[in-house]
Amino acid sequence: MKKTKRLYNEKYVKRAQNVIGLILVFGIWFVLSNYTDIPNLYLPSPQEIAACFVKYAEDIPGHILSSLYRIAIGFSIGSLLGILMGLMIGWSKNIRNILEPLVEFIRPMPPLALIPLFILWFGIGNKSKIIVIAFGAWVVLVVNTIEAVRNVDPLYIDAAKSLGAGTGDILRTVLIPAITPEIIAGIRVVAANSFGMCVAAEFMGTEAGFGYMIIEGRRFIMTDLLLVGVLLITISSMLVNACIKLIERRITRWVPRREE
Amino acid sequence: MDEQLMLVENLDMCFSTGKGNITALHNLSFDVKKGEFLAIVGPSGCGKSTLINILAGILRPTGGKVVLDGEEVREISPKMGMVFQKYAAFPWMTVRQNISYGPRIARKPKSEIEKITNHYSSMVGLEAYEHLYPKELSGGMSKRVDIARAYANQPEVLLMDEPFGALDDITKKQMQTELLNIWGQENKTVIFITHDLEEAIFLADRILVLRRPKEDQNSLNFIQPVPFSRPREPELRTCGEFVRLKAELSEVMLK
Structure with missing residues (x-):
């Protein structure tokens, strides 16, 4: 009983401490932007940013949707291809011998450096943006999946075989469940990266999206609009991350964890 | 004999x-x-x-x-059923899913899978723990799962x-x-x-x-x-x- 109570208190102390940091930074920002001579051009105040949100309230959903559409498609295609290819490379020695050097060569290529090439190939529209995002997701997940497959304890595969499992059964009942936690961790990284890649691709030219808001903010020296764009990306990315975390907790209940 | x-x-x-x-x-x-x-x-x-x-x-x-x-x-x-030195219960399956693995892989009829699983689960005294994952078990209980799983597959020989x-x-x-x-x-x-x-x-x-x-x-x-x-x-x-x-x-x- 006593212990439960202590844990309960600890939780609130932790929450309070978490909030302190945020309040501190927010307070410094508030003071600096309102009570010093730093021009608003460099540091708009929180109120201005809120006003800017309201001013563009009508356009904001459209920008969010444009970007999320690119991210959702690019991320899904890239992740799926990455996981499938990683499974094949991890599973089959022959495929590994053929494809692994290629993957090792492509792996260090920064996706952002390829944006101009993709624009050249696929035009300035959605296609090239989606492909950059897909490429970034693919690279991370291929490597991640190969590693995850390599980490599967052969003990489980031997055990499954000794219980009568064939190749398909092993894939379905051992390999895929065993690598799921690592794959989901990879997906979380990839999801966060996707936002960055989407914005970078949008900087190269677009009529809508987070990147558009930021570029417009810079072009018209509207720092508040620029920051609204940044905030929107941050919030969207956080929400996506929270969703994936929720799913993760549901399907990896079996993973041994240290208490947080 | x-x-x-x-x-x-x-x-x-x-x-x-x-x-x-x-x-x-x-x-x-x-x-x-x-x-x-x-x-x-x-x-x-x-x-x-x-x-x-x-x-x-x-x-x-x-x-x-x-x-x-x-x-x-x-x-x-x-x-040849195997009970390994290391704990080998699949961590992503519950105790019951582990024990029923062999019969499920062999695609036996549902009623038979139930029967076999119940039998071996009670044989090692794990009926009350069937819904748990291996991470929630003690060493002895994990070993019981390994043994029950090997037996439930009804091998000719058990290699321990x-x-x-x-x-x-x-x-x-x-x-x-x-x-x-x-x-x-x-x-x-x-x-x-x-x-x-x-x-x-x-x-x-x-x-x-x-x-x-x-x-x-x-x-x-x-x-x-x-x-x-x-x-x-x-x-x-x-x-x-x-x-x-x-x-x-x-x-x-x-x-």
Whole structure:
């Protein structure tokens, strides 16, 4: 009983401490932007940013949707291809011998450096943006999946075989469940990266999206609009991350964890 | 009881390393009778682990063969159930899903899967824990899952590779008694590898004593029949004859 109570208190102390940091930074920002001579051009105040949100309230959903559409498609295609290819490379020695050097060569290529090439190939529209995002997701997940497959304890595969499992059964009942936690961790990284890649691709030219808001903010020296764009990306990315975390907790209940 | 189930003939196993060949097993022959409890012991370096891997079909021998039920063992097969040294329950499956794995993979009818799973789950006393994941189990309980899962697949032989090596002494003794009960009920042949002589004597009908192979001597030292009647009680471990046999074997192994 006593212990439960202590844990309960600890939780609130932790929450309070978490909030302190945020309040501190927010307070410094508030003071600096309102009570010093730093021009608003460099540091708009929180109120201005809120006003800017309201001013563009009508356009904001459209920008969010444009970007999320690119991210959702690019991320899904890239992740799926990455996981499938990683499974094949991890599973089959022959495929590994053929494809692994290629993957090792492509792996260090920064996706952002390829944006101009993709624009050249696929035009300035959605296609090239989606492909950059897909490429970034693919690279991370291929490597991640190969590693995850390599980490599967052969003990489980031997055990499954000794219980009568064939190749398909092993894939379905051992390999895929065993690598799921690592794959989901990879997906979380990839999801966060996707936002960055989407914005970078949008900087190269677009009529809508987070990147558009930021570029417009810079072009018209509207720092508040620029920051609204940044905030929107941050919030969207956080929400996506929270969703994936929720799913993760549901399907990896079996993973041994240290208490947080 | 005397019907032969498994035959190991002239087994040789050499590993080539940078420094030349290492002989792990040399001209090892023995048979396993249907329904018996056979323990295999030997000093470290005698090729126990190699032998297990060959019997299980994980390794192919460089000479000789293992015949199970008239068929040569060439790869891992469901005829040979395995209980490993490490905890091998699939961490992503509940206790019940683990135990029912073999019948599910064999695509048996649902009612039969239920029946088999219930039987073996209660046999090892895990009915109340069926919904738990392995991470929530103690060492002894995890081992029970491994044993129930192997039995539920109804293999011809159960190969147990130092299954209780990682357990504390008390749990280990409990598990030994439980294993004997299960073995008595199920009438399945068990090959039990251990480095613990007391364990071997307490459990087995016969003990295969291995030695380090050399040019002129094969891997099999001798086969020691265990004279104690069954059912065996834990007190057996302290009776004079038991202690004497243990001391004798221990002396041989030290040589």
